[in-house]
Amino acid sequence: MDVIISIAIVMGSLGMILGISLAIAARIFYIETDPRQDQIENLLPGVNCGACGFTGCDRYAEAITKSKDKIEINLCTPGGEETTEAIGGIMGVKAEKREKRIAVLMCSAKNVKDKFSYSGPGNCRSAFLTQGGQKNCKYGCLGFGDCAEVCPTEAIYMDENNMPHVIEERCIACGKCAEICPKNLYQILPVSNYVHVRCKNLDKGVS
Ligand code: SF4
Ligand code: SF4
Structure with a gap:
């Protein structure tokens, strides 16, 4: 019984010392925030x-x-x-109004055929590591929807041809789709900028 009481006293004392030390440390290292x-x-x-x-x-x-x-x-x-x-x-300041910006997909391809059968993980980043992806167009969308997956507001949906579309009203211009797309197909642009060449093909035309 005496042993139990002694242990309780020691533990209690240690707890008290620790508590006091923490309180002192909190005072010493306190950083005032605005x-x-x-x-x-x-x-x-x-x-x-x-x-x-x-x-x-x-x-x-x-x-x-x-x-x-x-x-x-x-x-x-x-x-x-x-x-x-x-x-x-x-x-206590007045901010300039900022024009709404949205993500714009710079690819409007439809039904682009595959140049080989890709059977790796079903995401654009992995497909891209295999010769730039399975699509015949080396610049275009790979269609696995990594962009739609990362969008925090569900502003991107994939259509029946596995092409992404941005719902403008939902887009908050966070740029996550642009960051993840291995083909760099997204640009974040002001809404007033509505004329786009929605293709990233850099090849020269036939002269
Ligand atoms: S736009 Fe980019 S991330 Fe989105 S599906 Fe196409 S290749 Fe994948
Ligand atoms: S990921 Fe961000 S920038 Fe891209 S469509 Fe969604 S909300 Fe817009």
Whole structure:
């Protein structure tokens, strides 16, 4: 019985010492954060899509509060103008309006035949590693839909010919489709830029 009581006293004392040490360390190493950072983070949509160019909403909020006007406050595409205005209210600045941008697929091929039978993993990145992919057109879409898979807003769907299509209203211009496409077929463009040559073929025409 005495042994159990002794162990309990030792453990209790150790716990108390550890608790006091942690409390002292927390005071010594405390880093004061700008309260506006939390306010801005709460305003941001929290989708962590990267459209602003930062790895997540928290990093963008931190950059805005620490940047002293060097970081634009209108970079959150999913949040839109409403969020920009609210951030401007917190920071005491007025932001320029930013035109909506969307992903545009630079390939309009239909029913391109395969030049060989590909039986590897069913994704574009793997197919691309096999002689640039199975399609006869070396510049065009491989059709496995990696872009549709990574899109955080389900703004890309694959049609019956395995060609991707972007639903403009859903696109938040995060650029994830552009990053993953091994054929570099996406461009993020302002909506007013609606005339595109939707082909990446770089071959010269017959002279
Ligand atoms: S656009 Fe690119 S990622 Fe999307 S299906 Fe075509 S090749 Fe694959
Ligand atoms: S279509 Fe592309 S840019 Fe638009 S939301 Fe989807 S992944 Fe992002």
